[in-house]
Amino acid sequence: MNTLMIPARDGAKLACHRYCPEEGSDTHARLLFLHGGSFNSRRYANIAKACVKKGFEVVLCDWRGHGDSEGTPGTCDYVGQLEDDISDTISWFEQKQPLPLILGGHSSGSVICLRYIEKYGQDKLAGCYFIAPAISNTLEPLRFDEPGSKKSFLMNYWRKKPGYHPAQESSLKHIPKMNNRKFLLALVLPFLRHRTVMSFPGSAKMAALEGRVLNYSFNLMASVSVPKYSIAFRQIKVPIAFICGEADEILNPSFLPMVAQWHLPPTLDKEVHMLPKLNHISVLSGAARVLPQWLVQRWVKSAGHQEHKEQLLEQAG
């Protein structure tokens, strides 16, 4: 593994941890991986190693302000800066050594990928994958009811919600808490958009040791959310995989199968892997098993891959 510092359009250096297959062996494609909210790339080395074994180059990217990347922790300059950073990273690799590119991430990282696809299209992508994508702008993807969800349901549907299913204590350790008052103030007053509106659970000491960022500003929070997921997903035209634990604390277990059937194009190459007993974090061990299989089925020794690779080489040469 080697760490590259890639310049973003504003001059900030973004850390990319690159895992390459052994020298002399064929590299089928390049995976760009974005870590989940509050974390950094360190946690994802097992997935990278599993994919490298199958002949894929993996680039674990630290978001700006996270891990080894430059930037202010917990905020960004404007809403949408993170997908601009992905675009810059992709362009940099494309110039240096073109390979078919597969983009994805975990939790909020996969939401940034979705935002990238919405903004920049998929011309540069050969595939995408979403591990437990934390889509939380609307009520329906959520596994547990939030306080006030009965009222929201009544306001949205003009019917009474018959049940209320709040999250158990044990499930709350991965769910960030939003300060609604601060959020609304930041929404109205742009100069407050660098102040914290959302906090992840966890002790500050442990977070410092792990290199985690626990507090997010309005700008950063809005950069990791998709207002209308159905519109974003329908644009996808490249092979796509969803990987999620059945015991995920954030996502309703019916959500991803529903998205795959109702919001992705009917003829698209799509797969949903709902892994039993795994939650929002432990799904990473399952993903290290499932993701390489999905990649091998599609990009190893296929004629399409060869063609795509030749095209890219021609463009570069």
Added chain:
Amino acid sequence: MSEHNNEGCFFRQQLTDQQFPNNQELQGFEQGQCYIKGYLTNEQDVCKQLKIENGDQQALLNAALKYWGFEVNKHLYGDYVLVWLNREQLLVTSSARASFTLYYQENNGLALATDLNRLSDQGEATLNQAQLLQTLALGLLAGKNTCFEHISQLQCGETLIWQLHQSIELSHQYRLTHAEQLKLAQRNKLPTAEPIAPRVIDDVDLTGLFNQLPSLAHRLGEPITDVALAHFDSLVQASKSDTLLLDCSWLTARNVIGEQLFHNNHRWCKDILRRPLLQQRKQLNKRQKQLFTAFEEEQNEQQESLSFSQWLDLHYVIPAWCKILQRICQHYGKTLINPYIGSEQIMTGSLTEGVTEVVSEEITEMKQADNQSLAYFPLQQISLANVYDAMQRLFHVGEPGTLKLFNLNPAVTGRLVRRQTDDLRRVEQLSVFLLTFDYLARFHPGHFN
């Protein structure tokens, strides 16, 4: 029974100028040959009658057409659609009570196909709003129209002949009467087939069923009118045999129209229809009058004692339902053997599980209870994979085309769900129709917007 043909066919001839007189596209069959989709049940008898060597179906069909011409469907028994083409003519015919479908498009030439998607994907298809309102108000009824303008379907027992000159003309149109069709259909000896599992809704995986709706709508190329179709689809997919015998429990899932409700059928969902659809009421009323007149004429001729709703069920609802079940089987390369329903079964009431005709208060209550039990999705269960919730979500995420035709205001949909608890199945059907319509609008915006 003859061998099943599950291969589709496609024909197109565009109006051309004199420089290109033969602008024809053909798939699945050749000029001078017959194409048959479905099966014959009296092949051996016809072979003997026409002195044809048994086993050569193409020779048999050619000889039968030569001998009986456009009346061939009176002599060939079975369940099929037949296409015959030469340089000058195109003939299409279907058996009495055929459950196989053939679509044709008479717009800037002539095109026909066994798969609706082949015609609607040609780029000129637009939505037939009058047909849309009819389906919402009355459910599936057998007829010529499809949900697309200019795309029609061959009706049961109908024969059409076009002259293929530079201007394509329909030169012959004939359809067997209802009585003739019933008589001929009863002569069919049902071939042996694996019975498909009966319709039991207690142990259905509702999330799976909900997620099956879009792919079914995509395959069929039109919105889904009932969750039962997705249930049927899952059982067909799981079945091992290529030939399936329809279990009568699947016929009870059809939308039976009560006599009193016939004239005000769309009132229950009127609030949800926007102006473009409400403007189609004249055509709906016209169609209702046509059906009623046809019923009265037939009653006078035949002195039958079927009520209007029984007559409608026998000749329009059941054939339409069987056609859609057959189309689902065809997508898996399977053939559905249709046990033909006669007027006796309709009159004895063995298939009237869902009838909403008002007879007495007690019976009405019983039937309403039946209707509730027939609905798949429970109203009080709030879930991501629940059609009622999903219908209400369309207000937030629906397509412009859907929102232009349907008033999906949460207050309106909420009231519909709250108040129609005694007729839950109809709300379920409406929800399923809206959801699959919106899905198709999302991925086929040219057709459904």
